[in-house]
Amino acid sequence: xxxxxxxxxxxxxxxxxxxxxxxxxxxxxxxxxxxxxxxxxxxxxxxxxxxxxxxxxxxxxxxxxxxxxxxxxxxxxxxxxxxxxxxxxxxxxxxxxxxxxxxxxxxxxxxxxxxxxxxxxxxxxxxxxxxxxxxxxxxxxxxxxxxxxxxxxxxxxxxxxxxxxxxxxxxxxxxxxxxxxxxxxxxxxxxxxxxxxxxxxxxxxxxxxxxxxxxxxxxxxxxxxxxxxxxxxxxxxxxxxxxxxxxxxxxxxxxxxxxxxxxxxxxxxxxxxxxxxxxxxxxxxxxxxxxxxxxxxxxxxxxxxxxxxxxxxxxxxxxxxxxxxxxxxxxxxxxxxxxxxxxxxxxxxxxxxxxxxxxxxxxxxxxxxxxxxxxxxxxxxxxxxxxxxxxxxxxxxxxxxxx
Amino acid sequence: xxxxxxxxxxxxxxxxxxxxxxxxxxxxxxxxxxxxxxxxxxxxxxxxxxxxxxxxxxxxxxxxxxxxxxxxxxxxxxxxxxxxxxxxxxxxxxxxxxxxxxxxxxxxxxxxxxxxxxxxxxxxxxxxxxxxxxxx
Numbered sequence: 001x002x003x004x005x006x007x008x009x010x011x012x013x014x015x016x017x018x019x020x021x022x023x024x025x026x027x028x029x030x031x032x033x034x035x036x037x038x039x040x041x042x043x044x045x046x047x048x049x050x051x052x053x054x055x056x057x058x059x060x061x062x063x064x065x066x067x068x069x070x071x072x073x074x075x076x077x078x079x080x081x082x083x084x085x086x087x088x089x090x091x092x093x094x095x096x097x098x099x100x101x102x103x104x105x106x107x108x109x110x111x112x113x114x115x116x117x118x119x120x121x122x123x124x125x126x127x128x129x130x131x132x133x134x135x136x137x138x139x140x141x142x143x144x145x146x147x148x149x150x151x152x153x154x155x156x157x158x159x160x161x162x163x164x165x166x167x168x169x170x171x172x173x174x175x176x177x178x179x180x181x182x183x184x185x186x187x188x189x190x191x192x193x194x195x196x197x198x199x200x201x202x203x204x205x206x207x208x209x210x211x212x213x214x215x216x217x218x219x220x221x222x223x224x225x226x227x228x229x230x231x232x233x234x235x236x237x238x239x240x241x242x243x244x245x246x247x248x249x250x251x252x253x254x255x256x257x258x259x260x261x262x263x264x265x266x267x268x269x270x271x272x273x274x275x276x277x278x279x280x281x282x283x284x285x286x287x288x289x290x291x292x293x294x295x296x297x298x299x300x301x302x303x304x305x306x307x308x309x310x311x312x313x314x315x316x317x318x319x320x321x322x323x324x325x326x327x328x329x330x331x332x333x334x335x336x337x338x339x340x341x342x343x344x345x346x347x348x349x350x351x352x353x354x355x356x357x358x359x360x361x362x363x364x365x366x367x368x369x370x371x372x373x374x375x376x377x378x379x380x381x382x383x384x385x386x387x388x389x390x391x392x393x394x395x396x397x398x399x400x401x402x403x
Numbered sequence: 404x405x406x407x408x409x410x411x412x413x414x415x416x417x418x419x420x421x422x423x424x425x426x427x428x429x430x431x432x433x434x435x436x437x438x439x440x441x442x443x444x445x446x447x448x449x450x451x452x453x454x455x456x457x458x459x460x461x462x463x464x465x466x467x468x469x470x471x472x473x474x475x476x477x478x479x480x481x482x483x484x485x486x487x488x489x490x491x492x493x494x495x496x497x498x499x500x501x502x503x504x505x506x507x508x509x510x511x512x513x514x515x516x517x518x519x520x521x522x523x524x525x526x527x528x529x530x531x532x533x534x535x536x537x538x539x
Contacts (some may be wrong), residue, residue, distance in 0.1 A: 128411070136528065138412075149491070152472060199476060248503070321466075
């Protein structure tokens, strides 16, 4: 099978939004079962379970708790956390275990019910916990305020106005309109974004992540799982991580970000360049981040991200679609699941199963996520049709074939 | 720990003791490495640039400029509701260390990147004084 001894063979997603009566564990279970079924695996065949803790109902030993809830006894359990980037980092670790032969498959999952379990005020208040306990927390900080420091710096360094970066939530919404599972699908304009409630200057409500319930799981499979997979297996071509700081008050320059380094490592490992990428997923918990990440990952020059987005190039039908599921801003933000939802959508695109929102001929996707306040950066390059056959054994005749 | 409905109160520990003692005296206490001249807020026992243990307290002159800032318009908790709008800023001290704090003493819309500021001190509790910054 050449270099690719493992691939993503299954994807499971719950609905997202305000899911009355949900619990984090129930969302986990639903996502995991769905992913296993998608891979053609029985839940009891899961050999490794990787999860990250719930913010609503944390457990001391989380992956073990999810396994117990599912009634399974995986050989390996791992609970991890690096903020929003967690899920991609978890995926990389799971991939290593499967490639190493430690387990025949591994499920990477994240789920939470921030909307119905915590609610808006409690979620906002919990976002203050991210600040350094001595040098940040005493000053009335919370995640949007800490990111706003970077947004203000970005606008100032490049002479870009708030109306320019507002193009990112607008573009995300255009994609969400085509995605039946996205939480927010109504049309959105730049004026709508700028007229929405100011949160922490220069950030307005509609360019900040929503608060959602939802869960997502991926199955990484070794050779046997790839053989059984009813879909096109999706390979990890390259991966990079960087951790330039943890607390924003300890950062060097706020822009460019650690995405430059994580991207460099991923491209180098894959032997690819930005021009080889067909579709991009940029973790935009805040709209301006999409612009910054597009620059840092080499899709345009420094300071040009907002123009790239405003040009329509990243919108549906454009030459470089970004966030075909609606991005963090319009698809959902249940916390750690957001990065997995990006991978899930990338997998659907590369399998050719996206129907009206299918990016024609997509064979290479880049997924980038970050965690903390620009602290942890993870870049993933996914592809089909390289070492593994473009069609899995059971997908002959397939569905939704890309042009 | 935090008090419900009240502001977060930092708990001094061995790593931050010199900083809080300095603040109580109206000083911003930094650490300077005797081996490589690197300046840092923490830790007190090892230089993050070169690894040396030769660290000594350096009292900042309290002067700096705004590296970036935000005006918070949505209170993150009930404790901050009365202070909205307020400024959170990253201040670059002349000694080359960046500090996150509040900028006070001017209308929130008059804060700008590059604005010169000087340290002032705000008492939070009997034991805890916070460095804040005012336009210089």
